[in-house]
Amino acid sequence: MQGINYTVGSIQRLLLRTAVPMLLASLVNVITQLANVFFMGHTSQSVLYVLSLYIPVSFVMIAIIEAMQLSVQVAVARSRAGGSRVFTQLFVHMMGSAALLAILTGGIVMLLTPALTWFYAVPADIAPMFTLYVGGMMIAGVPAVLAAVSGAALRGLGRAQAASWNSVGMAVLNISLVYVFVSMFGLDLKGIVYANMISSTLSLLISLIILFVRKEFLMEHFAFAKKHFVALRHVGIPVFISYCMIFLSTFFFNKIVSHFGEGTVAGFGVGYRIQTMAILPGIVIGSAIGIMINHNLQSPHRPRAYASYRQGLLQSFALYAIIAIVIWVWREPLTAFLIEDAASRAEAARYLSVVALSYIGMGPMMTTLLTMEQSGRGYQALFLNAVYFLLIILLGWGMTRLFNQVIYFYGVIAGMNVIGISFFLPFMRRLRRDYVEPSAYESGITEEESTLTNQGYSTQI
Template structure:
């Protein structure tokens, strides 16, 4: 197996070489999502309303995508030296698990769509469109989950550029397909479903083809091996629960703003979608840090693991200093470009005016959470996520009901984002204790120490 060697050379250079292709792919995906909003935002407020209602539901498939791809990426990174036969077995186990989970969860959401319509008090004339869009996107999510898993396998093997170029190409195809189906044929929401089905299926086929051409996938007799699923349990489960938490939380977010009418819901949906896209660079950097950490777990390389997080966090702060200011300054032209409805456009701009500058700390926190999830601290990351959303929901619900103004909800989001800065210092110290601790001669394990590859390392600062 070939690819980047993460155990030697400049940490900064390796982070950049890993993150930039992934960031490029993410930026193209951002563009894809924004183009979808652009096309839908120039149809009708009803279509934009359905898109906004779908945001929390989308996190069901996103939960599976993230849990699967992070599990695959971690498992492949840690077992890279095992050879192609082992990788083939591992890949088959991961893809099978991902496919079954996507089908089961997607089917469950389809069955529950009438309940979702009731929860949101969707008007009766809109309910058929809402149910159709939910069912179609759940179906399109199955090949999307498998495509994400195969791309993560390429990244875990050190082939981030191949995975990213695949993502870029198929994302551009998605944009063209959405344009064709929506603007030319006039399919509206159906056009997004068809475009996602075609582009994600093609992405899956390309990733698998690359693995075969590079002889990473070979002919072996498949057999169930329990240890292949360890990464799913250690990484995938907490990540999946974290995104399910986002799924539940965004339901309450929409419930809070729905008190103020369809126009506010649609505008909040546009602003929140921009925010969701804005955090992707932080996720990408955290994923790149995770790859470096998992390639440097041996005794001789562990200080590089800590250095990877420290330098990656600095890069995240620099990037989000730019992102937060740019979105805040250009909020009105951006929302005007994406949305033709004056009411929802004004609401989206108001949301970004209050929240955008807080991305300076929210982005690095996302980098930290992704790093924690890929380094065996998924449940700690889950706890931080739970506290974050609980604070926003509780304070946002109380303040909007007391003062009857939605801006209080937006202010709560901005305040909690800013407060996340106080979580970064303890996490930085935690990584330093574990990865940059000094080995204790003789291998004797004392309280506050751990054994790594036969050597005892201090876990105290």
Template sequence: MRKMIIFSSPIFLGNLLQSSYQIVDSLWIGNLLGAAALGAVSISAAVIFTILSFIIGINSATLTVLSQRTGANDEEGLKKSLNAFVFVLGLLSMLLGIIGYIMAPYILQWMGTPQSILPVASAYLKINFIGITFLFGYNFIGTVLRAVGDSKTPLRFIMLAVILNAILDPLFIAGLNMGMEGAAYATVISQGSAFLFGIIYSSRKKGLPFTIPTVPPLEEFKRIFKLGLPSGLSMVAISGGVLAIMTVVTSFGETVVAGYGAAQRMDSLIMLPAITLGSAITSMAGQNIGAEKWDRVRNIAKSGIILILIVSVTISMMIFLGAEFLMKMFVEDSETVQFGAEYLRLVAFFYPFLGINFVLNGIVRASGAMFQVLVLNIISFWLLRFPLAWLFSAIFGERGIALGVGASFIVSSIIAAFYYIFGRWNKIDIFEREEKNGQTGEDST
């Protein structure tokens, strides 16, 4: 429990800083350039997140493979897998940047972006696509460091990016009179600096075997896509499920949409402990699975559930008591505040179940059961959360949205627990073919 808290704390702070990154960006743009510019940034940010979902999901396979390599003390295997991930993910991010730069205005038009803000939104999005390799790069290095047991160093990269962005935003936007393009360049420079610092620090100080990437063996390609493809599709399933729920929300009008939007900003912060612990547990369990210490894996699951229940219940009580105050931080309209506060109070009772889901899925993901996690996410969002939100809202009206979402948390956690107890996730061996090849080589010798 103590190690779990120490290891996950820097990850939590890093996630918190990542969230503040967008908030700080929005504050400068909104105050210096106005509401229209802020709207353009919001639309562009949604595009970047949606397109990156797949590649970020593939990146999560890095944590599983490298943590198991570390746990098994397989230095040569770590170097080989690291090279393969750098090659594949680097190539994907560059291709994504090129395609995104060319398609940016067409994507925005397809989304129905108002003509008045289309030019600035397009310029902002294009510049962000130029630097998308930096964004992905420093997050990838952070993932690698966590896989080998270092959760503190990635916090430095994120902190550097956040501080630089906070300084460069007003300088470029107003000082150099670059407007929206200045905000985009500030973001790219900040992320590029963090990426460069991350490569130098992790190579020289941490001794990570980063080299100039070469074309990896076929077996490494297969392993990455066998684990990464379902993980990437999980992210797509999640982001698509969130958009589907929005179609239920929009049916109740502007007040409910505004209240739900403000509540979701709080929701994203409330879920940070669960997301953080899930990531930390994947790394810790992965190392112990690699070392074949299954008793410790079970202890990690037990400690993780106890910890997330303590944290979630505490947060739920705070949200229930302070829902109205929290909503007034974002909006002033009384009806909007009323709906948002009621939504938060209702959902607050169900956060502990969501936490259990993250913990158990983190353990399962550490074994390499990416396809199973994909199935669990499809069930969670498409067979439970969206249908239940629609059904309960049809029965109970607008407050049924929260009840449906909360009910899905309960059922999802039960399904996750059932698979953790009875599933065969602990029989998966992601290096099985490699071992067979090694045995064949010994026999032939």
């Protein structure tokens, strides 16, 4: 197997070489999502309302995507020395698991859609539109999950650029298809479903072709092996639960905001979607750090694992200082460009006026959480996520009901983003103790490596 060698050379250059292509793909994804909001924001408030209600539901499929792709990325990076045969067996196991999870989860969500309609008190004339959109996106989510897994396999092999260019091309195609289906054919929400289905399927096919052409994937007899699922236990399950918590939290976020009317829900949905897209660079940087750490677990290279997090966190802070200021300064032109309805536009701008500057803390917080999830500390990240969202729900619900103003809920979100900075230093000290201090690595194996080895999955495969 060939690709980037993460055990030698400048750490900063390697992080940039890995993160920049991934960030490019992430930024293209941001543009894709903004394009979707733009096309929907110039149709009707009802369409924008459905799009906002769907935000919590979307995190159910995102939970599978993130859990599977992070598990695959870590597992492939740690088993890279085993060659194409080991990779092929691992890849087949992960793709099968991803397909099964996506189909089962999508089916459950579709069955529960009437309950969601009742919980949000969706008007009778809008309910069919909401039901059809949720069902369509769950179906389109199946190839999206498989495409994400195949792209993660490429990144784990050190082929981040190939995976990123694939994502860029598919994002451009997605935007073009949404324009054609929505603006030209007038399909509204159906246009997004069709565009996602087509672009995800093509992305999956391209990733598979790259794996075959590069001879990473071999055609051989499949043999079930339990050891290939260990990464799901130590990485995937905590990540999946974390995103399920995001689903639950945004589920209640919408319930808190729905008290103030459809226009507020629509505006908040656009503002929160912008925030969701804004965290993608932080996730990308954390993912790049995770790749660096998992390629430097052997004793001679372990200090590079700690240095990777330290330098990556500095890059995240610098980037989010720019992102936060730009969104805060340009919040009104941005929302005016995306949304035609005046009330929804004003609410989205008000949300960003309160929350945007707190992204300086939120971005590095996401970088740290992703690093924790990919370095054997997924359950610690899960606990921090749970505390973060629980406090927002409880304080936000209490403040809005006490003062009957939604802006207090926005203030709670901003405050929690700032408070999230507090756990950077403890985590950095933990990494230094694990990877730098001689007592932590003189035996050449850490606690999380020992756990994986005991489960039949050695980091030295």
